[in-house]
Amino acid sequence: MDSSPLILLAAGGTGGHLFPAEALGVELIKRGLRVRLATDARALRYSGLFSKDMIDVVPSETVRGRSPWSLATTGIKLVAGTAVAFNLIRRLKPAAVVGFGGYPTLPPLMAARLLGVPGVIHDANAVLGRANRFLSRHVSAIATSLPGVLDRDPRLSEKTVTVGTPMRPAILGAAAINYVPPDTTGAFRLLVVGGSQGARVMSDIVPSAIERLEPALWRRLILTQQVRDEDMTRVRAVYDRLKINAELAPFFTDLPARLASNHLVVSRSGAGTVAELGAIGRPSILVPLPGSIDQDQFANAGVLAKAKGALRIAQADFTSDRLAAEISALAAEPAHLAAMAANARTVGRLDAAERLADLVVKVAGI
Template sequence: MSDAPLILLAAGGTGGHLFPAEALGVVLMKRGLRVRLVTDSRAMRYSGLFSADMIDVVPSETVRGKSPWALTRTGVILGSGTAKALALMLRRKPAAVIGFGGYPTLPPLFAASALRIPTLIHDANAVMGRANRLLSSRVSAIATSLPGVLDRDPALAAKTTTTGTPMRPAILAAAAVPFAPLQADGPLRLLVVGGSQGARVMADIVPGAIEQLGPALLARLVLTQQVRDEDMARVRAVYDRLKLNCELAPFFTDLPARLAASHLVVSRSGAGTVAELGAIGRPSILVPLPGAIDQDQFANAGVLADAGGAIRMVQNDFTPERLAGEITALATDPAKLTAMADAARTVGRLDAADRLADLVMQVARV
């Protein structure tokens, strides 16, 4: 393997960026290539394919404000990261560098472009992220999870291929689990998640919604909820008072299996979450993160909602009353839950990692 071509995978330090990189890495290694991850220090928290000796940490910084001081600070850190990335490229001599979004991808992709190393970026959102947009004119090729993302820009569309979002082995295993139709008197398995960093809004709204469910439905409910440490006590107090069958944790390492076991998912609509819901095929109520410049989560949720696999609910409408009403309506209509599961699955692309690996090998000429 030491003589095999090396592919550097560059990704921001959150699951939405790292998980597709991991999925691609698995396929590339099966094809006999070497892979390494270039990222920021946050990625060291994630277990999986990339052990510590497979990771190169490069300084990076997100744009956190428009003040001259904030912009200068960001520019200095990105400049330092690019210098370090240039040295890394000269030392590692990769056949190609593949970016998965997030500002930590900027230094390695800038460096690779300057050294004329083949480059590719993958964007999982329905609206291209800002870091990838900064790189889009420089890279050799672009892969998107969804069709039509760059149709309004002919120059970029000409080098764009729709591959889908590469799925980790755990997601592919969960996708093989068929949806278990809700039985009239059986348990309703509800999963509430808030993304890689959690979401306070879920702690603010979901307990109040659960309180409003009828006694019969409450007795059937089996709830799994991601709750941040700082919100845990107040959320648990509500559920203890209701004597609810529930499991609460800040993070679930076996989230794919929990998705597969669910009748309904309540979540933010990050690109990774939407792709996984499509791959596994589970009904959802999606609450896009408000205030985003590009409204990417709103667009992501629209992909599943338009297919009939999800209910998109903007945060202003995400109230205990509205959520309780939606849960009650779906619980009394098991056929609709099954139809939503089937519709969600039409959005999923289980062969995305192989499709992206084909494109990477084409770009790298290996």
């Protein structure tokens, strides 16, 4: 049996949490360490570094409401998950537990605290998430993707290190591809994505925005759009009528390569998306998800917007007329797109996995 130290990674079962965990796992394995993943059942569909024999499913629940019944149900499930995680950690004896946010990280990190195992959390957002905010006082170290996240809390800032967002190998490969701006008469490649679950607003706004473009731009346009199954028929009908060269799908497994091959990206501004746009260096129009308590996507988009690598448009202002105007203006100014790509690249950190691995090894005392 391999006796090298084990690092237990804890992450929610979505790409925004799993991909940084995968990137760190790759780096830790390079250093001769073993890794396992504690997560929720959604991750069993995941097909990256963690094979099913490397995954431990730990029960968890997200806070979905403020009613006493909802809070009690969530609390019971999290306590049950902590008991499962307690037995798991006692059996595996990891040198450290590293969490990547989301409520599924709560049971493993709390069990680690109870057993005296060092804990580290990583947060990719410009605003600390609720689960990580709760865990922040119970771990040995906090890693953030962006600077200044905890500057206003001296008790936490002294154990906080800015490392960036660890990038999986596919993103690092895409980052090696230089941005080539479009010719004003040649093909214009536009990528529209809406996060892991898609975004209905993209199906509502983008087709009618495309319809408002000049016909000359229709002929240049090569459009790739993530469209949910329930919206597919109506979106495809618009593009077929306009004779747009469009590829539509509910999900793209090769998204890093698609990010690299397009001239402009229209997207939500989840932490992973913003980090990947920065790492690869691509211009974007970002539409933050509205209504979240922490307004994390608005803050994330602000990082790229401040660097002049993206346009941030609040969903209330994200109209077909506004989007058509922005696309038309950018398509006519290749030099502006090239400058946005270069500015976005200044936000990216390609060595984040190495930096986070250094922190984990230090905390674990390996």
